[in-house]
Amino acid sequence: MNKLSLIIKREYLAKVRNKSFVIMTFLSPILMVAMIVLIAYLTKVNDSQKRIIAVFNESDYFSTDFNTTERTSFVFFKRISLQAAKDSTLSLGFSGLLHIPIGSDLEEVTQNSFFYSKEPPNSTLLDPLENIFEERLRQRRLIDIGVSTEEFTTINNSFEINIATFEGEQNLKGINEMKAFVGGGFGYLIMMFIIIYGGFVMRSVIEEKTSRIIEVIISSVKPFQLMLGKIIGTSLAGITQFSIWIVSASLLLFVIFLVSGIDLTGISDQSAMVSNPMSTISPMPQTTDAMQLYALEFLQIPWFLLISLFLVYFVLGYLIYSSIYAAIGAAVDNETDTQQFIFPIILPLMLAIYVGFFSVFSNPHGPIAVAFSLFPFTSPIVMLMRLPGGIGEGGVPLWQIIISIVLLIVTFVGIVWLAAKIYRVGILMYGKKPTYRELYKWLKY
Amino acid sequence: MKNILVARNVTKKFGNQIALNNVSLEIPRNCIYGLLGPNGAGKTTLIRIINQITYPDSGEVLFNGELLQPHHIAQIGYLPEERGLYKSMKVGEQALYLAQLKGLSKSDANQRLRYWFDKLDIGDWWNRKIQELSKGMAQKIQFIVTVLHEPKLLIFDEPFSGFDPINANIIKDEIIKLKEKGTSIIFSTHRMESVEELCEYIALLHNAEKILDGKLEDIKKRYKNNIFRVGLELENGENFLNLISDKFDITESTYDIRKKQLDFTVQLPSDDTRNFLSILSAEASINNFVETIPTANEIFIQTVQNKNAHE
Secondary structure: OOHHHHHHHHHHHHHHOOHHHHHHHHHHHHHHHHHHHHHHHHHHHHHHOOEEEEEEEOOOOOOOOOOOOOOEEEEEEOOOOHHHHHHHHHHHOOOEEEEEOOOOOHHHHHHHOEEEOOOOOOHHHHHHHHHHHHHHHHHHHHHHOOOOHHHHHHHHHHHHHHHHHHHHHHHHHHHHHHHHHHHHHHHHHHHHHHHHHHHHHHHHHHHHHHOOOHHHHHOOOOHHHHHHHHHHHHHHHHHHHHHHHHHHHHHHHHHHHHHHOOOHHHHHHHHHHHOOOOOOOOOOOOOHHHHHHHHHHHHOOOHHHHHHHHHHHHHHHHHHHHHHHHHHHHHOOOHHHHHHHHHHHHHHHHHHHHHHHHHHHHOOOOHHHHHHHHOOOOHHHHHHHHHHHOEOOOOEOHHHHHHHHHHHHHHHHHHHHHHHHHHHHHOOOOOOOOOHHHHHHHOOO | OOEEEEEEEEEEEEOOEEEEEEEEEEEEOOOEEEEEOOOOOOHHHHHHHHOOOOOOOEEEEEEOOEEOOHHHHHHEEEEOOOOOOOOOOEHHHHHHHHHHHOOOOHHHHHHHHHHHHHHOOOHHHOOOEHHHOOHHHHHHHHHHHHHOOOOOEEEEEOOOOOOOHHHHHHHHHHHHHHHHOOOEEEEEEOOOHHHHOOOOEEEEEEOOEEEEEEEHHHHHHHHOOOEEEEEEEOOOHHHHHHHHHHHOEEEEEEEEOOOOEEEEEEEOOOOOHHHHHHHHHHHOEEEEEEEOOOOHHHHHHHHHHHHHHHO
């Protein structure tokens, strides 16, 4: 058996036989599922809470405008004092009191209207109310500048058509975000994998240094072979762990949904939204028609392309980062010394995730999204977020993918070469923590 | 071919620091070769070059007459000074892994390991983890792993550090047996007295340079200063001592009146032994007359001092 495969085998077995690894592997899916169920439950509770707003309307306007909706219902006070209205709103525990005073003119009435609440109201509460006022004011002003009632109806009609169209766009946009979210999921997976298993590689190198076995080993094999074997062996252990997680978590989830009878599709959408803090626009389709459209769009994501490119970016990205982790492990004597070196690695990863969630979600083909999907330290994550839109027309231009992969490969070769040099020198250096300047010197040894 | 290993003008720098400066060595086949020198002299760097862990900036190393190549690794066994084992791995499994890395097949390695484990009386450790063993126990396993693939050249860097005297002796005996079977052995140490008795050849390294090498016997001959330790039995020892003190350079003298025993150290002019002995034998009976041969350590100190004086 050749030496590299011997090393890979040992690293793999050393990892998967480790007690904490075994415990993590089998405990994590349970924790993960528990989290998702909790989130789903909380979301459901949160959503089912209905708001009640008291309306004390003393004017002649708005008599037909406050209609109970899915989220909000209205209670009307009549012929009482404002103070009594306030008191009863408070004592009944309503979300707030809207007071519309007596007035001869709509402008005046709206100017003097007030919304009273115990705590400062949020926009989801105020927006519908403001919309009602704006609607009335618009109608009134249009009539004032000479638009006849008939004309207004046509305008209003077309306006309503616009709203419908706008909602359609909204849906489509939501789907774009869902797509980016799928890509983001892949990107996030890469980041997690790099941080977790890169850390494992690093600790494993440190262990070899502190146990002083390193020199025994590298008198038999080349340092580069050892480094490569370690990275591959650890990542195979990681892939094993991830596979167990995915399979067991989906099994568990399935069983739980089956038992509890929670609507599967609803939950997955909700949990997706909750775990994505950047998404402010709700992509929730309102009707079954939209739901079908939505599912159709979802199926149109180029899964094969996405998964094959995921593998490419995953392998290259992981190798780049884990060889840096290996070099760090070689440079230091114990884990506490690693902090100053790890930060510069985590930084581009975090940047990639945040840029991904901010820029790519809002505009997958904007300049920032493009730049970060070409830059090799962020491209494995950011490019995957852009990819669900497909390649070519309407998606990521082919040249960008080619350039990003070429850059990634060039960086990969360069970084692995540099890391191997630092590794080769570092594993035989005991004692003090090196500075960046010393690391630079090592490159020339 | 006489030499198992030849180093020619090997130079190695780490940044501005010179680790080896133009060092040349010839290590004869089937002997024990002592690579001596204080810490930081460059011993470990030289050994790492031989093991192809690092590479010289200039100069060349020949193994068995060939330029050093990766496949020679399988013919070299190396016990580093900084040595250890994977803590959480089982003894047998780990030994098998290290043996396979040296190119042994699994079954071959297994067989040889069982043999050595029995020989050093550690057969029942096979399934124990390294972290359960003492340091001395782990050293035995490291020794076995080093010699298991029956290399032509064995390199031991500070081999006896960490061993208790009993185990150190066991290992020493095994090393001598290996040498008798035809293995060439390099010992590297800064504690020169510890391997002096074993080495036929030595090289002294100091400040990245080789300052002395050759057959230990020859070196000692070269470095002996005609100093003798003399034990006499005679009456009136003090008078006799005064008498010869005028003519010879005598130090460390003691006279025991009760035993009539006179001991002293004398520095003789070269080739004057015969004359001196005749003077002694005329007056006293000679109990002992031993030339004090300098230790490697003394030779080392003297060489360094000479060198510094010249510079």
